[in-house]
Amino acid sequence: MNKKIGFTCAYTPVPLIEAAGFSPFRIFPESKAPDQAGHLLHDNLCPHVKKVLDRALEDDLPELEGMIFINSCDSMRRLADAWHEARPDDPIILLDLPSGINSLSLDFLSKEYERLAKTLFKWNNESFSTKKIKDTIARWNLLAASVKKIEKKMSRNYFPGIASKLQQIINTAATDSTDKALLMAQHKIDPEESPKGGQSPVFVFGNLLFDPKVYDLFEKWNVHVTASDFCTTSRFVTPVDITADDNIFRSLASSYMEQTPCARTMDTTKPGSIAQKIVQRAKESNAKGVIGFTLKFCDPYLARIPMIRQALQKESIPFLMLEGDCTMGSMGQQQTRIEAFTEMLGV
Amino acid sequence: MMYDHFDNAVKGITDKLNQDPHGINARKKYVLELSRLGKKLYSKDENIAWCGVTAPFDLLGSMGVTSCFVEFVGAMLSSTQTAGYFFEEAEDSGFATDSCAYHRAVMGAVLKNAMPEPDFIIGTSSPCTAGLAIVENFAHQYKKDFFLLNVPQNYTQDAIKYLSAQLEEMVRFVSDHTKRPLSKQKLGIALENFNASSQLLKEIYDLAKTNPSPVDNNILKDFGTVITLLMGTQKGIDICQAFKDELNHRIKTRREHASKEKIRLMWIQNRIQYPFPINEMLEDLGAVIVVDELNDVTWDPMDPDNPFESIAKRMISIPFSMDASERIKHLQGLAGAYRIDGAINPCHWGCRQGTGIRGLISKGMKDINVPVLNLEIDCVDSRNLAKGQIETRVEAFLEMLS
Numbered sequence A: 001m002n003k004k005i006g007f008t009c010a011y012t013p014v015p016l017i018e019a020a021g022f023s024p025f026r027i028f029p030e031s032k033a034p035d036q037a038g039h040l041l042h043d044n045l046c047p048h049v050k051k052v053l054d055r056a057l058e059d060d061l062p063e064l065e066g067m068i069f070i071n072s073c074d075s076m077r078r079l080a081d082a083w084h085e086a087r088p089d090d091p092i093i094l095l096d097l098p099s100g101i102n103s104l105s106l107d108f109l110s111k112e113y114e115r116l117a118k119t120l121f122k123w124n125n126e127s128f129s130t131k132k133i134k135d136t137i138a139r140w141n142l143l144a145a146s147v148k149k150i151e152k153k154m155s156r157n158y159f160p161g162i163a164s165k166l167q168q169i170i171n172t173a174a175t176d177s178t179d180k181a182l183l184m185a186q187h188k189i190d191p192e193e194s195p196k197g198g199q200s201p202v203f204v205f206g207n208l209l210f211d212p213k214v215y216d217l218f219e220k221w222n223v224h225v226t227a228s229d230f231c232t233t234s235r236f237v238t239p240v241d242i243t244a245d246d247n248i249f250r251s252l253a254s255s256y257m258e259q260t261p262c263a264r265t266m267d268t269t270k271p272g273s274i275a276q277k278i279v280q281r282a283k284e285s286n287a288k289g290v291i292g293f294t295l296k297f298c299d300p301y302l303a304r305i306p307m308i309r310q311a312l313q314k315e316s317i318p319f320l321m322l323e324g325d326c327t328m329g330s331m332g333q334q335q336t337r338i339e340a341f342t343e344m345l346g347v
Numbered sequence B: 001m002m003y004d005h006f007d008n009a010v011k012g013i014t015d016k017l018n019q020d021p022h023g024i025n026a027r028k029k030y031v032l033e034l035s036r037l038g039k040k041l042y043s044k045d046e047n048i049a050w051c052g053v054t055a056p057f058d059l060l061g062s063m064g065v066t067s068c069f070v071e072f073v074g075a076m077l078s079s080t081q082t083a084g085y086f087f088e089e090a091e092d093s094g095f096a097t098d099s100c101a102y103h104r105a106v107m108g109a110v111l112k113n114a115m116p117e118p119d120f121i122i123g124t125s126s127p128c129t130a131g132l133a134i135v136e137n138f139a140h141q142y143k144k145d146f147f148l149l150n151v152p153q154n155y156t157q158d159a160i161k162y163l164s165a166q167l168e169e170m171v172r173f174v175s176d177h178t179k180r181p182l183s184k185q186k187l188g189i190a191l192e193n194f195n196a197s198s199q200l201l202k203e204i205y206d207l208a209k210t211n212p213s214p215v216d217n218n219i220l221k222d223f224g225t226v227i228t229l230l231m232g233t234q235k236g237i238d239i240c241q242a243f244k245d246e247l248n249h250r251i252k253t254r255r256e257h258a259s260k261e262k263i264r265l266m267w268i269q270n271r272i273q274y275p276f277p278i279n280e281m282l283e284d285l286g287a288v289i290v291v292d293e294l295n296d297v298t299w300d301p302m303d304p305d306n307p308f309e310s311i312a313k314r315m316i317s318i319p320f321s322m323d324a325s326e327r328i329k330h331l332q333g334l335a336g337a338y339r340i341d342g343a344i345n346p347c348h349w350g351c352r353q354g355t356g357i358r359g360l361i362s363k364g365m366k367d368i369n370v371p372v373l374n375l376e377i378d379c380v381d382s383r384n385l386a387k388g389q390i391e392t393r394v395e396a397f398l399e400m401l402s
């Protein structure tokens, strides 16, 4: 089994981890570990950060050779701070992630990614190799293309079980290996059954929804997920356009900044454009309605939901906003609201 | 409404100052200047920029822009007890009660058209994610151009270069809007003013370290953050000088509160903005807040020949910009320099930036044997204030310290 590198944020380029000879291990906030993160930080932080810290405090993690943190938001910064206390022996690298996209921020992030790559090779006593990075990016891009293909299928027709299978593939890429995920995508995903009708087409978005079983539940509740935008779904499998720049790290930076829309990153030339992006993605995926699922205490989303609501309203796209933690358990409480929403949407 | 509020404040304070022409009255002069700034912001004939907390107000001022951080208005609404109406507006529009109330108040004011429309907006990624998100909302709501300053949290050469380059780009952005180029001479004067103010601040803080301290619980309240709005101007120097004179005068005349000082406290992050007699209560019990976390000069003097790099370094040096270990080191340094007996951390509800490291701060202070009282309180929204409970906890804490 490969040595693992832990990470928590979708802006972490998995190809760099694999190029350095490690396996990626995204730490999902899923654990039976008792709630204790609040003592080290505060209870008013998002359940993502708190649960990941609970796992660290309870040693509910595989052996890790190091941790990558990205300062994507205050809560993530606090998680990185607390990690030093929770697991003082872990080597840690914290990357600065700009909030806006422009040429200066791309330059800066490319240097941060380069720093990450060099650190990872060093952690594994490997000599730095751009070729290895390019090779892993090539395989990652194949995966990203397969994921896109599957999403396209999902947006056109309802194939029972496909959303959950897609999530399994993405989770494999996040916690095991790109190659395994690619294999799954290529061999297991083709729908054996023909498309079915009777479900309401819905676009879902938010910060985290990673449990494949959640997507099965959605189907039980008459939802046909036409596409999704979470940092644990296809947003995570960002294709890297290596032709974008001669410098591989700059290519990585522009791909991750520009192709990964997330509430914490903004296009300063179009303030509030996250709302337009969601409208656009909902329309492109042929959804009739949108469900937002965000975590409690998540500032990047809390502050943008009003704009998103407004934009959807303007387009007469029905919107259901759900808030909770990211567990299956909390999903159960949403059944009635989701069923009422799909009933209202019709088929 | 807001213009009238500031106008009345200017008139009222000016009258009081006129009645006492020989008094030093530093705090009154300071509030007067802030009220004048408020009036300018609402006067409609200035170039206005709404900003994030760490924006370079000296640089903006030198370019003829009247600028202010949006949280200043949130605090003002809270202190005048008018915030409730604006919270409700923001909450009805979907802004969650779990968010920072500085932002909720000011967003409510935007939605109620109670804020002057800016010419443009300058966001800063420090101190907080929430602040940046709210100024993006401003830009969206007003349909105004938005410039964002990313303040890196790692104090490296690359980070400093990156922020300096952004500042240069910001200058171009501002010039495009005001149609005025940056005057090197005016910037030089602003930076010299800033340096003179910084030097006076150091002296003020040194005086506050005296044992017993000449400060009372109100005089330097929220000073370090807000004075940055004025530091690039001659007025800023005058205000700082007045504070220095006042503290010297107090030491000389042994007129104080300080004579009653039994317990020396540090206040962490924000003070409580709405009327809540905690300062008086502390005073009655012989406790003096001798230092606020944000009352410190963490930067080197600005270099007028290298303005952008100096400002960049200053912005990163603020304890909130860097990671928790740096912030804790800073708190520990203050604790030693001011010889405090204990610290109060109000743990402002909704602040992931500051309150988010409540536990780590307590631990860091425990390492140097300084007890911390963590209050769970919203510093801006008083609607759920458990007054009795807070008072009991403060009393018990002070009893333990004495």
Ligand code: SF4
Pocket (backbone or CB within 6 Å): A046, A047, A048, A049, A072, A073, A074, A075, A076, A207, A208, A264, A295, A297, A298, A299, A300, A301
């Ligand atoms: S973006 Fe939101 S969900 Fe993600 S770590 Fe930050 S606060 Fe938590």
Ligand code: SF4
Pocket (backbone or CB within 6 Å): B071, B100, B101, B102, B103, B127, B128, B130, B131, B270, B348, B350, B351, B352, B353, B354
């Ligand atoms: S209290 Fe915290 S969240 Fe609110 S403005 Fe200050 S740093 Fe930001």
